[in-house]
Each structure stands twice: as structure tokens, then as C-alpha cells.
Amino acid sequence: MSAPEPRPALTLYNYWRSSCSWRARIALAHKGVAYAYQPVNLLRDGGEQLRDDYRAKNPMAQVPTLEFEQGGAVRRVSQSMAIIELLEDWFPAPPLLPADPYLRAKARQLAETINAGTQPLQNTGVLRHVRDELGRDEMAWARRFVAAGLAAFQATASELAGKFCVGDQVTVADVLLVPQLYNARRLAVDLAPLSLLTRIEAACMALPAFQTTHPDRQMDAVAGA
Known part of the structure; x- marks a missing residue:
């Protein structure tokens, strides 16, 4: 197209x-x-x-x-x-998917680990339901599923990673990983076991595409929120 x-x-x-x-x-x-x-x-x-x-x-x-x-x-x-x-x-150009079909699929797999398997379980509406309708600790719920999703992400990425999640070029996997780590910190998820992911995050955050789009730098950001 x-x-x-x-x-x-x-x-x-x-x-x-x-x-x-x-x-x-x-x-x-x-x-x-x-x-x-x-x-x-x-x-x-x-x-x-x-x-x-x-x-x-x-x-x-x-x-x-x-x-x-x-x-x-x-x-x-x-x-x-x-x-x-x-x-x-x-x-x-520049691409967010590798040229190799297998690596393209793996980049998408990593992205969907977050998109389908992790982030929806800590979405605001879900947490509100857990708290108000189920009477459970919504933050504990979120931490559990985010930690599990990121652990699965790291296990997959460990076989693929170079500087970034899939080799040495930014892919869609990195695009989804960095915002999810931002969420994880807000939820007080323990990131100590996820050293590969935080290393990749640091490499991403050295790039303007990640820096300029960070939530705190947006026009509607609320200081100290």
C-alpha cells in the first residue's frame, strides 16, 4: 500500500x-x-x-x-x-518490522504479548471493575499481570535481542515495551528481575523518537501527576 x-x-x-x-x-x-x-x-x-x-x-x-x-x-x-x-x-522507512519473515513474526509476537496479553489487564476500566464490582485490590491485580507479562516478554526477547528487542534496529516490539515499562513503574512493579528489558529501554530512551514523545513532554501533561 x-x-x-x-x-x-x-x-x-x-x-x-x-x-x-x-x-x-x-x-x-x-x-x-x-x-x-x-x-x-x-x-x-x-x-x-x-x-x-x-x-x-x-x-x-x-x-x-x-x-x-x-x-x-x-x-x-x-x-x-x-x-x-x-x-x-x-x-x-525507517521500518518498524524486520525484513526477515520469522523476525517480523517474532517482533509482532512480542508486541502482542503486551498489546493483547498484558496492558488490557491493567487498563483503567478493568481496574475500576476489580475494585468496585469484585471488591479486590486493583493495584495488586495489576502488578501481578504486568509482572507476568513482562517476564514472558523478556523470556522471548532473550533469544532475539541485540541493542533492541529484535536485533539492533528499533521494531514494533520496542515501541510497545517502553510505554509498558512506564506503566509498570507507576504500578510499582519490581523491575529488578527484568534487566534485559530495562537495558533495552535505556537504549530506546536515548533516541529522539522516544524522548520527544514521553508522556511528561506532551502539551496536556499534568506536572506532578
């Missing part, structure tokens, strides 16, 4: 602290793609993502959502992995 001509103007609806939003920001920055940053405050007035006007853009009432005009129509893509895949198709 080639990029439409002229290149579409992109708007990213996102929230500074959302790890899924950070994934999309990293991918855009890595590929050098300009976009308009549209904040969606997940906490204000019960959550701006729940308003009818935003639900019309994203029926799941989640962030991020990438919006653009193509062929005279406004189009939107939500879910961070779908956004990253779209960007990979439109802007193939």
Missing part, C-alpha cells in the same frame, strides 16, 4: 499518560511524520472519551484515534497496533 497523494494531514486524538497513545506517538516520530496533537482527557468530567462527539470517532471510547482525509472523506483508525501497521504501510 502506498501513501495517498497528497500525503494526508494527520490528527492524533490521544492522552498524554495513555501508554497506547504513546505507542502511536513513538511510531509517528520514528518515521518523521508530522501530525496535529489533539488531547482527549480521560479523567476530566468523567472522561472526554465518553462524550458523544468522541464516540462518533471511536465507538470503543478509547485512545488513540488517528484521523485523516482521503478521497474527500474523513477516515479514522483506532487501536494502536492498527495505527502502527497503517503507518508502516504508508511510510515504510
Whole structure:
């Protein structure tokens, strides 16, 4: 798939602290793609993502959502992995997937370990349900599943890693890992057993694509939150 001509103007609806939003920001920055940053405050007035006007853009009432005009129509893509895949198709260089089919699959496997197997279990809505409906300690729940997911990620990456998760080039695996480690620290997950992941994180955070998109550097960031 080639990029439409002229290149579409992109708007990213996102929230500074959302790890899924950070994934999309990293991918855009890595590929050098300009976009308009549209904040969606997940906490204000019960959550701006729940308003009818935003639900019309994203029926799941989640962030991020990438919006653009193509062929005279406004189009939107939500879910961070779908956004990253779209960007990979439109802007193939620099790539976020290895050329080798096996390594491409492994990079996707690592990404999905977080996207499907870890982050959803510590999402705000899930934790609220655990606390309010089940009467359980939501933070202990989150720490358990995040620690388990990251341990599985490290076990897989240990056979593939170079400077980054899969060899010596940034891939989609790194794009998902770094925001999840950010979440893990907020949840007070013990990262001591995850030295490979924190080493990779340090290599990623030396790159502008990760630095400039860090939650604390976004226009809607709340100091000290």
C-alpha cells in the first residue's frame, strides 16, 4: 500500500499518560511524520472519551484515534497496533518490522504479548471493575499481570535481542515495551528481575523518537501527576 497523494494531514486524538497513545506517538516520530496533537482527557468530567462527539470517532471510547482525509472523506483508525501497521504501510522507512519473515513474526509476537496479553489487564476500566464490582485490590491485580507479562516478554526477547528487542534496529516490539515499562513503574512493579528489558529501554530512551514523545513532554501533561 502506498501513501495517498497528497500525503494526508494527520490528527492524533490521544492522552498524554495513555501508554497506547504513546505507542502511536513513538511510531509517528520514528518515521518523521508530522501530525496535529489533539488531547482527549480521560479523567476530566468523567472522561472526554465518553462524550458523544468522541464516540462518533471511536465507538470503543478509547485512545488513540488517528484521523485523516482521503478521497474527500474523513477516515479514522483506532487501536494502536492498527495505527502502527497503517503507518508502516504508508511510510515504510525507517521500518518498524524486520525484513526477515520469522523476525517480523517474532517482533509482532512480542508486541502482542503486551498489546493483547498484558496492558488490557491493567487498563483503567478493568481496574475500576476489580475494585468496585469484585471488591479486590486493583493495584495488586495489576502488578501481578504486568509482572507476568513482562517476564514472558523478556523470556522471548532473550533469544532475539541485540541493542533492541529484535536485533539492533528499533521494531514494533520496542515501541510497545517502553510505554509498558512506564506503566509498570507507576504500578510499582519490581523491575529488578527484568534487566534485559530495562537495558533495552535505556537504549530506546536515548533516541529522539522516544524522548520527544514521553508522556511528561506532551502539551496536556499534568506536572506532578
